[in-house]
Amino acid sequence: MHIDSILSEQEIAAIEKEVAKLPMPKAACIEALKIVQQHRGWVSDDSLQLIAQHLQMSTAELDSVATFYNLIFRKPVGRHVILLCDSISCYVMGYEKIYEGLQRQLQIGFGETSPDGRFTLLPNACLGTCDHAPALMIDQDTYPDLKPEQLEAILNTYP
Amino acid sequence: MEKPLTQYINPNRPALHLKEYERVGGYSALRKALTMAPKDITNMVQEADLKGRGGAGFNTGMKWSFVPMDPDIGTKYLIANADEMEPGTFKDRLLMEGNPHQLIEGMIIAAYAIQANVSFIFLRWAYKKAARLLEQAIAEAYDAGYLGRPMGSTGYQLHLHLHTGVGRYICGEETALLNALEGKRATPRLKPPFPQISGLFGRPTIVNNVETLCNVPHIVNNGPDWFKALSNSGDAGTKLYGVSGRVKTPGIWELPLGTPMDQLLEDHAGGMQDGYRFRGALPGGASTDFLVTEHLKINLDYKSVASAGSRLGTGTMVVLDDRTCPVGFVHNLEHFFAQESCGWCSPCREGLPWTEKILRSIEDGRGTIQDLEILEQHTIQLGPGRTFCALAPGAMEPLQSALKYFREDFESHISQKKCPWR
Amino acid sequence: MAQIHIDKESYDVKNGKNLLETCLSLGYQLPYFCWHPALNSVGACRQCAIKVFKDEKDTRGRIVMACVEPVSDGLHLSVADPEASAFRSQNIEWLMTNHPHDCAVCDEGGSCHLQDMTVMTGHAYRRFQYPKRTHHNQYLGPLVHHEMNRCIQCYRCVRFYKDYAGGKDLDVFAAHDHVYFGRAKEGILESEFSGNLAEVCPTGVFTDKTLHTHYTRKWDLTMAPSVCQHCSLGCNIIAGERYGSLRSITNRYHEAVNGYFLCDRGRYGYEFVNHPSRIQHPNVRGRQVSGKELYTTLQDLLTSKNWIGVGSPRASLEANFALRKLVGDQNFYQGVSKVEADLLQRILHMTHSGQIHQPSLQEIEQADLVLILGEDPTHSAPRMALSIRQAVRNIPLQQTASTHIPAWHDVAQREYIQDTKGPLYIAYPVASKLDELASYTLHDHPDVLAAFGFDLAQAIGDDPLGDQNEPTLLRNIAEALLKAERPLIVTGTSLISHNILEAAWAIAMALKHQNKNASLSFILPSCNSAGLAYMEAEPLEVLMKSAKQNGISGAIVLENDLYRHYDALELDQFFESLEDIIVLDHLEQPTTAQATVTLPAATFAETSGTLVNNEGRVQSFYQVYMPKNEDIRPSWQWLTELYQIKIGLTPDLLYPSTPLLEELAASLPQFAGIGAHAPTFGLNGQKIPREPHRYSGRTAMLAHIAVSEPRPDQDELSPFSFTMEGSRGFPPPPLTPYYWSPGWNSNQALNKYQIEVGGALAGRHAEVNLFAMASTIPYPTKKGGVNQSQSVIQNATTHTFELLPITHIFGSEELSGYGDAISKLAPAPYFAINKQEASRLSLQPGVDIHLRIGKQTYPLTVQIGQELPAGCAAIPYNIPPLTGITWPAQGTLIPTTP
Ligand SMILES: Cc1cc2nc3c(=O)[nH]c(=O)nc-3n(C[C@H](O)[C@H](O)[C@H](O)COP(=O)(O)O)c2cc1C
Ligand code: SF4
C-alpha cells in the first residue's frame, strides 16, 4: 500500500539523484514521473501534486508534461501493461492476429484493463524489433516473432 | 570486408565489458584523441565525410565546427540520440546492446572535440536491455576514469547520463529531444538558432545519432582515408542496413555504404518468403519514399537513393509484399504519424489525421476519387518548409510515392468499394 | 533601414523586424494566429505563409512563415503568390476541420479573428467529411467562459497566461490533435490577468463571462473611449453599452500605458454600473422628489445654510471642480483622511522637485532593475505588476544580443535565458505574487522596510563600488542599483506610511547624487487621487474641526463613501452635527445612508470626465450612453445646477455648463494647459459615431415601447454622436471608440490604427502631464530619517496588535467591489498573524474572532501570515465590513461572547 499523501523515501531519493544531474529541479520532472509510476503503477492526481510540489513547479505545468507522453499513465492500469506494436513491420507480419488473440483471451480491447486488474492492453508505436515482428512487450519483457498460439503460455507467466 | 562497427558484436555472446573492450583496442582512440587538439578531431571527422546516420545525412564534423570554442563560453552538451522510434528502424539498438562501450568512447571523443563537459544518452523507453547494458558500461567507464574525472594532462573531463524517454516519436527530432531532456513537452524548436549555438538549457549542444557516434573512434584510430575506403560509393564508411517484412531472414548487417539494393535483399535478407512477391520497399524507415522493382539495382547511398526519388534515411528497409494491401500499409504509417504529431503546428496536427481518415475510409471501401485529390494536395501542402519540423514532410513521403506507384490499388478500392485484399 | 521588394513594389523598412509585422505595417492583408505583437513569434500556426525568393531572377522561391523570417536588405518576397495563398487557405481548412459551425451562437461571432482570417484566405467550402473531435469545457470561475471545441490550437492563451503573465494554473495538455487548453482541474483561474484570454484567444474558447450574462454582438454595442476607474494607473478602455446597461470593457491600446492588456479588476469592475442598488432618483428625507419640487427644496437648502463640499479621489476633475466652485475654495475639502492627504501632498512635492522621473508603464517594462518598497503592485496597481514581470526579463534578454537571436523570436529568447531573471527587490509586509521573481525579499513592519530603504540610500552614498568595502547584502543591492542603467523604484501609499515614501525618495536621491537617474513610480489610492490632491484642499480632519468652529450646517459629499477614509463613529457624530447632507453618488453606501438629500450621479459610463493618473498623465473618459432615467445626471451637472440655484437662478433659467476644464485651468494655475490632451471636436467636421456601421435593430429595439423610432440622443458636449452616423475615419487615439477596419472585425483591427504594428497609435497629438509641467511648488529639502512610529508594539504580550492594511485586487477598491463577479473573488475578512502569535493566543487558523478597532468591533477569521512581525496583524484594506477605520490603526482582540 502506498501512502498517497507523501512521496516515499525511496521515491524522493531516486528523484533527488536525477535532480542532481540537472541545472534546475523541474528539469527532472519526467524522471520523477517515471519513478513515481514505477512505484505506484500510474500517476494519480495526488501523486502529480506531490511531484510538482517537490520540484517547485505548478501542478498544471507538470500535468502538461505528463499528458504529452504516452507512457506516463494518468489513469490506473492493470498489474501488467501489454504494449502491442502496431507499427509497419508488425502490421506487415500480421500483428492484427496477435491483437485478436489478446482480445479473445483477455476480453479487452486497446485502452482497457481486464476486469481482474491483471492486464492493461495498449497499442504502441514500433518497439524496434522489426526484424522479429510481430512483437509485444509486457512490463520489462519483449516477445519477438510472436504467433497467436504462444499467447496463452506467455500471459500465464504474469500473475 | 571490414565491419568496424559490428566486428565485436555477436548476438550469441554477451556484450563486451570494459576489460574485454580494452583488450580488443577499445578506448585507444580516446587516448589518441586526447593527444590531439579538439579542433583537429573535428577537422578529421569532417574530412572523413562522416554523414549523420540519424536520417538527414549532414556532415558530422561540419556540424561540430559550428560550436563556439571560446573557452569562457560555459557549459556545453553532447547528446547521443538513441530514441530510434522511426517504424522499421532497429539499428541503434544493435549497437547499444552489442557494444555499449563503443558508443561511450565515441561520445567522449565527440564531447572532447567540442569541449562539452556534460553528455546524455537519450534512449527510448522500450530498449530495456540496452538501458541495462548502458548503465553497466557507464558505471564501468566512471570507475575506469574515462568519465567523471580529469583525463591525463588535458584536464578534460566528461559526465555522462542516461535518460530514458517516456514515448513519443517526436523526441527523436533533435530540438524536441532537447525539450524532453529539459523536462518539457517535446515540441520541436524553431531554427535558427541551431542547437550548436543555443541547445540544451540554452547552451551550445551537439546531437548525434548513435551510429554516427559509434563511427568516431574508428575514424580517429584509422584516419579519414581508411574511412572513405570502407565504402562502395561517394559516401564514406559502412552503414548498418536492416530489412524487415516478408523476407526470409530479416535482420541487420553492416555493409559498405552504397551496397546495391538487390544484393541487400537477396544476399543478406534471403529474398522474399515463399509465396510472397516484392512490390516495393521503404529504404530508410517509415518516412522515406517507396522504391519499387525498377529501383532494385540502385546503390544504397545518400545520393543514389535521392536520385531514385527517395532517401537513405536510417538505412533500415521495410518491404511491401504483394499480399499486403498498399493502402492498408500506408494507412498504418499515417496512423502512426498522426498519433505522433506533437500538436504544435496546424498542418501536421490537423492534416495528418485527415489523411489518416481518408486512407481508412478508402481501405474500408468508402473512398471517393476526390479523396485521392485531397491526399495529393496534402502531400504538397505538408511538404518541407510548410510545417514546423520534418515529421509531416516525412509522413508524406511514403504516401506520395504510394499514390504514384500503387495508384491502381487506390482506385480499385474506390471502384470496388472494398479492399481487394480482404 | 533595409530595402525589400514585395510583389514588385519596393519599400524601405526597419531592420530587426520580422516579415509579418513588416507586411502588416505596410498594409498587406496577411493572416496570422500565433503571432501577437506583445507575445512575439513562435511560428506554430503556419498561417502567415509567404514566398521569398533568392533574388530577382528566382521564380520558384520557397514558402516561409513571415513571422519567423527576418527583414534583410534586398529581399524579394510575395504575399500574393498563388502557392503561398493556396497554402494559407489550406491551413484555414485544416483549422476548420475540427472547429464547430457555431458562429451564430458563439460570443466571438462578429469580432472573431478566426472568422476574419477565414474570409481573408478565401476558404469557403468544407471538404472534411468526418466527425469532429470534441472536448469537455471547464468551469474557470466567474470571469472567463470556456468552450474548448472552438480551439484552433494557436497556443496564444498559454503563451500569454503562463509565459507573459506568469500564471501557474493554465496550460496545454495531451498531444497531437487532442491538445487541450485549460486547467489541470476545473476551478477559478488564479491569474489577475485572466480576462485578457478573451482578447488574446482568436476564437471563442475564452470569452468574457460577464458579457455572457447580457450578451451583445460587438457591432451592436454603443461604445466610447474610456479610462479605467479602478486604480491609479489610468488604463485605457473601451466601454460598450446596449439597452441601457453597460455590457463589456475591452482593452483600448495605449502604447505608453496599458499596451494590449488590462487587469481583471479593470475589465470586470464595470458591473457596479448595472447594480440593482443604483440610486435612480433624487431623494429628500426618504421621499422621492423630482422636478420643480426638487428645485425649490434645493433652493431653500442652498440659500439658507453654510455649506461645505467634500470632494472625491474617484470623481473626475470636472465634478470636483464643480463642487469647489459651488461651495467656494475655502469650503472645499478633500474627502480623504489627513494621512492620505499628507502622503499625496508629499508625493506631489517629490514629483515637482524636478529631481526624478515618473515612468510610464512602458518605461517600467524597460527598467533593468526594480526595487519595490512598501507596495504589492499585483493588488494595488495590477497592470503595473504585469509590466514589472516584463522588466525582470530585460537584463537576461540583453545577453541574447551576442547570439543574434532576434528580439521577436520568442521561444529562442526564452530558451536562451532559461530562468534567469533581472534584479528585483521587494520589501512588503507579507509575501506577494511577484516574490517568485525576486532576487531578494524583505517581509517586515513598514518602518523596518523604510529603515532598509534608508540604509540602502546610505550604502549608495558610501560608494559601494569602492573595493575597501566588504560585500554585504545592502552593498550588493546598492551596487546593483548603481550598475543598472534604468533602475526603477516603486512605492506608494498602500501602507499609509510616510517613512516608506521618504525612504524611497532617499534612495532615488542617493542615486541622483551618484549621477544615476532612477525612475520613481508612485502607486496612489484611487483613479483621480492625483487630480484631487492637485486641488490642494484640506482633509477630513480639518473639515470636521472647522465645521464645528465655523458653524457649518450642511455638507455636500461628492461620489465618496467617507467611511472608507475615516473612523466610523467620528463620522457618525459629524453627520449628526449637521442639519443637512447632500450626497451625490451612484450606489447606496454608508455615506448616502446619512444623507438628507441623495442625488443620483451618472457613472463614468454615463458621463465624461478627466482624471490624472499616478504619473500625472491627464486622460479623459467619454460618456458611453445616456442614463435611461433622466434623473440620473453627471455630478458636475448637478453641481453646476446647484451653483446656479444658489446664486439665485430659478429652475427655468438654468443654463448649460461652460466647459469646466477650461474654467479649472483658468482658476487654478497648477492646471494650466490641461485639456490639450484630447481634441474637443469630431473628425472631418463630423461627429465620431459611437456605434459601428453595422449596428442593428435601431428601429426595432424599442418597438415594444413605441413603434416609431425614437429620436436619437443628442450629444452637444462631446465629439461623439450617439448613433452610427458620423465620420468613418480614424479618430485620434483619445477619441477612438472601437477598432474596425475592412476585413478586420476583431480587435486585431488595432493593427490598422498603429503607425507600425505593435507601436504607437497614429494621430496622437498631445500628451499632458501635470507632474512634468514646470511647477511653482518648492521642494522642501528636509532630509529623511525613520521616525519610529509610536504604535509598534514591541512587547508581544497583549491582545492589541498594530494593524497593517493589506490591499487586495478584488474587494479593496470600492466600486469594482460592488460587481457581481468581482465580489465573488474578494477574500473573506481575515485577521492574519504569525504562528508564534497565534499559538501565544491559542488561535487556530480558520477560527472566528472579534477585533476592536477604535470603538468598532469586527468579526474576522484567523489566518496565519508567517512573515508578519510580532505585534502586527494584517487585515484586508477596506474590504467591507472593514471600513470606518482611521489609519494607522490598532486592533484589540476581544473575547467572543458565546
Ligand atoms: C520526426 C523526427 C524523428 C527523428 N527521430 C530520430 C531518431 O529517433 N534518432 C535519430 O538519431 N535521429 C532522429 N531524427 C533526426 C534528428 O533530428 C537529428 O537530425 C539527428 O539526431 C542528428 O544526428 P546525426 O547528424 O548524427 O544524424 C529525427 C528527425 C525527425 C524529424
Ligand atoms: S484556446 Fe484560443 S488561444 Fe488557446 S490555443 Fe485555442 S484558439 Fe488559441
Ligand code: FES
Ligand atoms: S503567425 Fe506566423 S506561424 Fe503563426
